[in-house]
Amino acid sequence: MGRANKVVLAYSGGVDTSVCIPYLMHEWGVKEVITLAADLGQGDELGPIQAKALRCGAVESLVIDGKAEFVQDYAFRAIQANALYENRYPLSTALARPLIAKMLVEAAEKYGADAVAHGCTGKGNDQVRFDVGIMALNPHLKVLAPAREWGMSREQTIAYGERFGVESPVKKSSPFSIDRNLLGRSIEAGPLEDPMTEPPEEIYLLTKAVADTPDEPEYVAIDFEKGIPVALNGQGLDGVTLITQLNEIAGKHGVGRLDMIENRVVGIKSREIYEAPALLVLVDAHRDLESLTLTADVSHYKRNVEETYSHLIYQGLWYSPLKEALDAFILKTQERVTGQVRVKFFKGNATIVGRQSPYSIYDADLATYGMEDQFDHKAAEGFIYIWGLPTKVWAQKTRG
Numbered sequence: 409m410g411r412a413n414k415v416v417l418a419y420s421g422g423v424d425t426s427v428c429i430p431y432l433m434h435e436w437g438v439k440e441v442i443t444l445a446a447d448l449g450q451g452d453e454l455g456p457i458q459a460k461a462l463r464c465g466a467v468e469s470l471v472i473d474g475k476a477e478f479v480q481d482y483a484f485r486a487i488q489a490n491a492l493y494e495n496r497y498p499l500s501t502a503l504a505r506p507l508i509a510k511m512l513v514e515a516a517e518k519y520g521a522d523a524v525a526h527g528c529t530g531k532g533n534d535q536v537r538f539d540v541g542i543m544a545l546n547p548h549l550k551v552l553a554p555a556r557e558w559g560m561s562r563e564q565t566i567a568y569g570e571r572f573g574v575e576s577p578v579k580k581s582s583p584f585s586i587d588r589n590l591l592g593r594s595i596e597a598g599p600l601e602d603p604m605t606e607p608p609e610e611i612y613l614l615t616k617a618v619a620d621t622p623d624e625p626e627y628v629a630i631d632f633e634k635g636i637p638v639a640l641n642g643q644g645l646d647g648v649t650l651i652t653q654l655n656e657i658a659g660k661h662g663v664g665r666l667d668m669i670e671n672r673v674v675g676i677k678s679r680e681i682y683e684a685p686a687l688l689v690l691v692d693a694h695r696d697l698e699s700l701t702l703t704a705d706v707s708h709y710k711r712n713v714e715e716t717y718s719h720l721i722y723q724g725l726w727y728s729p730l731k732e733a734l735d736a737f738i739l740k741t742q743e744r745v746t747g748q749v750r751v752k753f754f755k756g757n758a759t760i761v762g763r764q765s766p767y768s769i770y771d772a773d774l775a776t777y778g779m780e781d782q783f784d785h786k787a788a789e790g791f792i793y794i795w796g797l798p799t800k801v802w803a804q805k806t807r808g
């Protein structure tokens with residue numbers, strides 16, 4: 409009796425997930441493997457990937473376009489939450505995992521599979537996100553992770569695959585481990601494992617080096633509706649097009665790179681390079697529009713929620729009761745986050761240079777230093793007397 413009869417495997421077309429197909433069948437007694445490749449804008453041609461899965465022994469090879477859902481239900485949620493893990497990483501890879509988990513579960517239910525599988529190893533965050541996401545959506549499904557158990561080196565994996573007709577990689581494989589989708593690229597391993605080593609320029613694909621950026625600034629107006637980006641320079645765009653175009657513009661000006669040491673869920677510190685041009689700009693612009701439209705207390709309170717929310721995404725708790733509760737809070741705060749933010753792109757910077765909103769609660773007559781000033785200056789005196797009283801008493805008692 410094998411570990412499962414029918415398995416839906418998350419499939420990328422790479423060596424590891426390809427080797428998973430014969431491995432599941434020959435080592436773990438699985439009778440049928442159905443592969444599922446999600447198109448989340450990683451730029452791979454999915455036709456050949458689909459055919460490859462069948463050559464490796466899959467009975468069925470599914471390809472699902474998830475780009476629109478990825479942007480609408482995952483990326484835009486993260487933007488409304490200004491989600492940045494450890495204050496920097498906009499979670500471009502992390503956000504894809506719960507959607508893939510959902511696709512796996514739906515396919516397993518549709519095809520009557522008793523397990524789903526993925527090719528993650530035991531050291532990363534993605535295994536956590538897949539496993540927890542899957543168990544949250546269907547606690548009865550088994551999750552198989554062959555690469556977490558097989559203990560084969562890269563060479564052994566390739567050799568194992570060759571025995572079962574898995575083609576070995578044609579080009580010498582790069583030393584980097586790269587994950588890519590519409591939101592960005594994550595690059596680690598190889599020479600990057602030394603935190604002191606500067607990332608070589610050739611690892612970047614979406615962003616230009618500052619030295620190669622245009623000598624003229626470029627301005628882009630981003631419209632938001634209830635915290636969701638809906639237009640660039642006045643032109644209404646669907647989410648996928650908007651992100652694609654903004655990636656292009658920001659990347660061209662050298663905006664969107666990150667080099668950081670991050671704390672993984674499994675306790676390891678890792679060095680990761682990110683390119684996420686549009687996402688980083690959108691979070692920045694969105695946060696700025698909130699500063700114009702949210703009251704101080706909501707804005708300050710939301711900071712704490714954002715921190716928790718970012719952790720939830722990073723740690724694989726997208727489908728969780730706390731996440732749902734925080735969603736309700738965030739959605740409520742977004743009701744009036746509508747308006748336009750102007751961004752100036754120049755030499756590696758995306759600077760916000762203007763913002764406006766029909767719901768702005770900025771009051772020029774209160775803020776002004778001119779004659780139109782409506783603020784009651786005398787009221788400040790009584791306020792400060794009471795506000796400062798505890799401190800004054802403390803000073804009197806302790807300073808003698």
Ligand code: ARG
Pocket residue numbers: 499501502533534585586587594595596680
């Ligand atoms: N560290 C990032 C995360 O946890 C990316 C993980 C995948 N990175 C990679 N280079 N394969 O979301």
